[in-house]
Amino acid sequence: MLPDVQTLKPDIPVNLSKVGARGIKKLVMVTKGKGRPAILISTFDVFVDLKPTRKGINLSRSFEAIDEVIESLTAKPVRWIEELNLKIVETLLERHEYANKAEVYMVSELILRKRTPVSNYQTQEVVNVLCEASKDRTGDKKVFIGVEVSGITACPCAQELVKAKAAEKLLAEGFSEEDVKKVLSAVPVATHNQRGKATVKVQITDGFKVSIEQLIDIAKAGMSYDIYELLKREDELAVVEGAHSNPVFVEDSVRIMAKTAVEMLKDAPDEIVVFFRQENEESIHQHNVMAERVATIGELRKELYG
Amino acid sequence: MLPDVQTLKPDIPVNLSKVGARGIKKLVMVTKGKGRPAILISTFDVFVDLKPTRKGINLSRSFEAIDEVIESLTAKPVRWIEELNLKIVETLLERHEYANKAEVYMVSELILRKRTPVSNYQTQEVVNVLCEASKDRTGDKKVFIGVEVSGITACPCAQELVKAKAAEKLLAEGFSEEDVKKVLSAVPVATHNQRGKATVKVQITDGFKVSIEQLIDIAKAGMSYDIYELLKREDELAVVEGAHSNPVFVEDSVRIMAKTAVEMLKDAPDEIVVFFRQENEESIHQHNVMAERVATIGELRKELYG
Amino acid sequence: MLPDVQTLKPDIPVNLSKVGARGIKKLVMVTKGKGRPAILISTFDVFVDLKPTRKGINLSRSFEAIDEVIESLTAKPVRWIEELNLKIVETLLERHEYANKAEVYMVSELILRKRTPVSNYQTQEVVNVLCEASKDRTGDKKVFIGVEVSGITACPCAQELVKAKAAEKLLAEGFSEEDVKKVLSAVPVATHNQRGKATVKVQITDGFKVSIEQLIDIAKAGMSYDIYELLKREDELAVVEGAHSNPVFVEDSVRIMAKTAVEMLKDAPDEIVVFFRQENEESIHQHNVMAERVATIGELRKELYG
Amino acid sequence: MLPDVQTLKPDIPVNLSKVGARGIKKLVMVTKGKGRPAILISTFDVFVDLKPTRKGINLSRSFEAIDEVIESLTAKPVRWIEELNLKIVETLLERHEYANKAEVYMVSELILRKRTPVSNYQTQEVVNVLCEASKDRTGDKKVFIGVEVSGITACPCAQELVKAKAAEKLLAEGFSEEDVKKVLSAVPVATHNQRGKATVKVQITDGFKVSIEQLIDIAKAGMSYDIYELLKREDELAVVEGAHSNPVFVEDSVRIMAKTAVEMLKDAPDEIVVFFRQENEESIHQHNVMAERVATIGELRKELYG
Structure with a gap:
């Protein structure tokens, strides 16, 4: 019989909040209603808590839990990615009978097909899909699902500065106030823009x-x-014109996401927690600019509609 | 006069938890009592909150706040890195008069001199120094200081497995139980070990x-x-023998850190929050193994001493 | 008609070695004989050269080339990953009629199934698959295919140091020279080991x-x-014992790879170029240790067999 | 006496191109003529070659070589960073008497002071400084010094597209051809721009x-x-206007660098090798766009001046 050091009592009777593994990569197949299934290379971090009654967890059980769930759910592909993750925390609790709580954090690269805005060519886009799930012995659970996407953001502040200066110049060259107004609404005016x-x-x-x-x-x-991997000339024009007619600060981006979520998720109960973050890789700085909001849907509803 | 778009009222009256910049690199000089000052290349993330009364923050003020604090404190070098960061959040609150709360997160690479364990050669070590500080208008503040260090961890479980199997083999070869015991305490027995x-x-x-x-x-x-950038043969022997006579799980590492902190920080008030994490880059897996504890010093004292 | 700036003559008549795009992610399906196809998320870098006759390349054609090849080859899945990449450079040359040479660099994460060494559980492993292909107008082409894998390496030097010291101790405790020899061949002796x-x-x-x-x-x-994502106790024992009975320096790893390649690739012409690299994430240092060899198969044959 | 495994003959008599260490971090102080010395956290990769006469190199000697050179040169700070690196390869050759060639690759983060373009505020900028040096027993040596900098690049193609469309609109609104010309030279016209x-x-x-x-x-x-960590409103205007009046493709960037190098390095012998790369983090794509040129100064002179 091989010795089992993990089951010993530890010398130091201290609780642990999390014990587990980070960076476990797995192939997951997800089907969304009809259509061919999406293939995900998913990276999982899995944890359970640990009381001072045991020196260590049986780590291999965490991998078995993930593998078992993935294998069993791959036979008939997962419809909702959160089901997969909830099933994983439930299996973690079963397998680690000494744990009170289990957690999983998943990130997947999802490659989606989409069409270019004008030429209508087919192209692909990478979206990160996130899922976080936790559950404890009392049955309390918390599940979040999320995405990380890329896009272009154009700065409204610099655009106003450039417009003001251009207006001055045009007036000095003899254009009328009315003509200047016409010009500045016809010509997409420069600003800094960047990958967000x-x-x-x-x-x-x-x-x-x-x-x-x-x-x-x-x-x-x-x-x-929106941004695209493939852009013909007419598409590039559409992206640049579109971005410059809709300039946003990181602050605006987060507020628009918050408003869109409230409008789109009408059946969400007030206590649902939501998180929004916008980070822009500023073309005029070496650093990034970021804004964030964490709130319940109820709080956002109150802020928006009083 | 240049237009100031940030001061406008936003269309969407939603609060923002954080607005700011990530990845601002600065040269900081820190002196610790006597001795020549340590030079840090520090990376700062700085944020303030924002109410629906303004479209955007004056981002350049955040950089001014950092620069001003660093410049003024560089004249007479900082004695405690947390003073620098607390000063930064206070200056952020002064400069962003519309904000209620300011936060800073700093990471610095600190290069320390140390000596090899046996040959006593001089060598260098890289330690990450962390600081997080936040303060709000009521004067409430929260400051954390931390470090990230590297070391070697050897696995106790695999070592016991190897020992048990080796004992069997030695007994089969005719060694007495007593001799086997002697052998296994004299010979450092193999296990997997890794950078932690x-x-x-x-x-x-x-x-x-x-x-x-x-x-x-x-x-x-x-x-x-401990690990070293330079190891002569006698040092390498000391590190391997030392590590194998002191095998630890990630769970043990966190518990030992917790106990050491409680013993070392005797004058810490009970409500002080502490955080410990150990992550091992397992030599037998592609994934890492991790354990974590967040607690107050008071909670740890109770767990340790009842 | 939209203007086409790229076709203009540049002000500065300088040749360019490479013009193109980095980090284009695509889903690729590869079938290897029988069995279900492997799914790869592949990242492509693609380049062509450019003479002073044109200001810029038509970048969108590079994406069309990749997309077209992937689409046309996905209908009937690729049997050899190098065919896909060779087809891409050929299509790049067709589409960029002003270019003399085209290059592609591909990296894919491939998730393979494998079984644990003793318990025979099913588990997964991540392998990076690499491909580099270039072709010019004269028809000259160069194609490389490669992999990046993980494993455990145990250090022979530290193990000999520990053995020598242990032998001294055992002799001092009264064991005979013969017994010491027996002991040191029966007991897997400690050394530092790491992910390689x-x-x-x-x-x-x-x-x-x-x-x-x-x-x-x-x-x-x-x-x-070899290393595994899932290890039951008997497997962990096998990995640690196996690694410690086969210690290797980075130098050994590269030499063994070179010899294995020569033995395995008997039908390779002498002029075939091969590249081997081993990098170990040393558990006793903060830095990594690395060895490399680039040679033709012919050179290696001469070094090995004279 | 401790055993010395490295000096044994290897079982496999294969040459190695490179053996050494990657990621050794050191604090280096460099003085440039007058003024206070720049502090660099430098990361070194160091290698020697190895013949089949030895199983392994004495790795600790590589660190001693670096440490010794840095310590001895820190006493009186280095004037040219390439001297430091050349000294390192020379010391590597001395210490590894069995090696025929030594190589070093260094990257340092250098933080420079600079002033904002209009408001003249003081701010900081991060520049990577690179050095590569190799030398063999015949005395042949090769040394490169380099930098990696950030800046903003605006796309000329998209700007022409936007201009053409805007001109059409203005003509349709009744502006004369002459007025349209005036407007389009007075108003900085939008395009995509990004961190390069x-x-x-x-x-x-x-x-x-x-x-x-x-x-x-x-x-x-x-x-x-140029880009800046701190920008007041008038500076931001200058950066955006400046960038939009000087749009460049990656191809242009490389050609301009090549021309500038030829003009600036008049006393460079024809056989001097130069390398230029521009990589833009495209705001309209998820991928980056890149151009590169490797040539001798002589080749560039011929292309530029015939």
Whole structure:
């Protein structure tokens, strides 16, 4: 019989909040209603808590839990990614009978097909899909599902500065105030713009669900315009014009995401927690600019509609 | 006069939890009592909150706040890194008069001199120094200081497995039980070992301080042994023997850090929050193994001494 | 008609070695003979050269080239990953009629199934698959295919140091020279060990091919032992014992890979270029240790067999 | 006496191109003529080759070589960063008497002070300084020094597209051709812009040197405009206007760097090798766009002046 050091009592009777593994990569197949299944390379972090009654956890059980769930759910592909993760925490609790709580954090790279805005060419886009799930012995559970998307953001402040200066110049060259107004609404005026990254996470309950598609729509609502891997000349024009007619601060992006979520998730109970983050890779700085909001849907409803 | 778009009222009256910048790199000089000052390349993330009364923050003020504090404190070098960060949040609150709360997160690479364990050669070590500080208009503040260090951890479970199997073999070859015992205490028995990373963060208050040196001692206490950039043969022997006579799980590492902190920080008030994390880059897996504890010093004292 | 700035003559008549895009992610499906197809998320870098006759390349054509090839080859899945990449450079040359040379660099995460060494559980492993292909207008082409794998390496030097010291101790405790010899061959003796990463790249020609499976076998030959995401106690024992009975320096790893390649690739022409790299994430240092060899198969044959 | 496994003959008589260590971090102090010394946290990769006469290199000697050189040169600070690196390869050759060739690759983060373009505020900028040096027993040596800088690049193609469309609209609204011309030269017209990264490396010989300052000037010459960590409103306007009046493709950036290098390095011998790379983090794509040129100064002179 091989010795089992983990089951010994530890010398130091201290509780542990989390014990587990980070960076476990697995192939997951997800089907969304009809259509061919999406293939995800998913990276999982899994944890359980530990009382001072044991020196260590049986780590291999954590991998068995994930593998077992993935294998059993791959036979008939997962419809909602959160089901997969909830099943994982439940299996973790079963397997680690000494644990009181289990947690899983998942990130997946999802490659989606989409079409270019004008030329209508087919192209692909990478979206990160996130899921966080935890459950304890009392049955209390918390599940979040989220996405990280890319887009272009154009700065409204610099654009106003450039417009003001251009107006001065045009007036000095003899254009009338009215003509200047016409010109500045006809010509897309320069500003700095950059790759932005939006993160949205929404809490899920037994009675309330949200789809990856909805999350992507919310996350992209805060951008100046969508971006594409393939752009023909007419598409590039559309992206640049579109972005410059819809300039946003990181602050605006988060507020727009918040408003879009409230409007889109009408059946979400007030206590649902939501998280929005916009981070812009500023073209005029070496650092990034970021804004964030964490709130319940109820709080946002009150702020928006009083 | 240039237009100032940030001061406008936003269309969407939603509060923002955080608005700011990530990844601002600065050169900081810190002196610790006597001795020549340590030079840090520090990376700062700075944020303030924002009410629906303004469209955006004046971002350039955040950089001014950092620069001003760093410049003014560089003249007479900072004695405690947390003073620098607390000063930054206070200046952020002054400059962003519309904000209710300011936060800063700092990471610095600190290069320390140390000596090899046997040959006594001089060598260098990289330690990450962390600081998190926040303050609001009511004067409430929260400051954490921390470190991230590297070390070697050897696995006790695999070592017991190897020992049990070796004992069997030796008995089969005719060695007595007593001789086997002697052998297994004389010969450092193989197990898997790996680079581990320990993170310790401790809350600081007006009346309670902790030094970088103390934090490094706590973080290293949980490792099987210290590691070195330069090792002569006699040093390498000492590290391997030392690590194998002190095998630890990630769980052990965190518990030892917790106990060491409680013993070392005797004057810490009960409500001080502490955080410990050990992450091992397992040599037998592609994934990492991790354990964590967040608690107040008071909670740990109760668990340890009842 | 939209203007086409790229076709203008540049002001500065300087040749460019490479113009293109980095980090294009695509879903690729590869079938290897029978069995269900492997799914790869592949990241492509694609380049062409450019003469002073044009200001810029038509970048969108590079994406069309990749997309077209992937789409057309997905209908009937690719049998050899190098065919996909060669097809891409050929399509790049067609689409960029002003270019003389095209290059592609691909990295894919491949998730393979494998079984634990003793308990025979099913588990998964991540392998990076690499491909580099270039072709010019004269028809000259160069194609490499490669893999990056993980494994455990145990250090022979530290193990000999520990053995020598242990032998001294045992002799001092009264064991005979013969018994000491027996003991040290029965007991797996401690050393430092760590996650290692091996990279193998082999040139491919019209007449000479190598499979991903062969490349993985060559890369793993240089490790002390294989590693696994899931290990039951008996497996962990096997990995640790196996690694400690086969200690290797980075130098050994590269030499073993070179020898294994020469033995395995008997039909490779002498002029085939091969590349081997071993990098160990040393558990006793903060830095990594690395060895590399680039040579033709012919050179290696001469060094090995004279 | 401790055993010395490295000096044994290897079982497999294969040459190794490189054996050494990656990621050794050191604090280096560099003085440039007058003024206070710059502090660098430098990361070194060091290698020697190895013949089949030895199983392994004495790795600790590589660290001693670096430490010794740094310590001895820190007493009187280094004037040229390439001297430090050349000294390191020479010491590597001395210490590894069995090696025929030694190589070092260094990257340092250098934090420079600079002033904002209009408001003249003081701010800081991060520049990566690179050095590569190799030397063999025949005395042959090769030394490169380089920099990596950030800047903003604005796309000329999209700007022409936007201009053409805007001109159409203005003509349709009744503006004359002449007025449209005036407007489009007065109003900075929108395009996509982004953070760009330029890399320049120049070979150094006994008779020919280049300074970090010159390298930074060459690298920045290819950008649309410089970027800043701190920008007041008037500065932001200057950056956006400046960038939009100087739009460049990655191809242009590389060609401008090449021309600037040729003009600036008049005393460089024809055989000096130079390397230029521009990589733009496209705001309209998820991927980056890149151009590169490697050539001798002589080749560039011929292309530019015939």
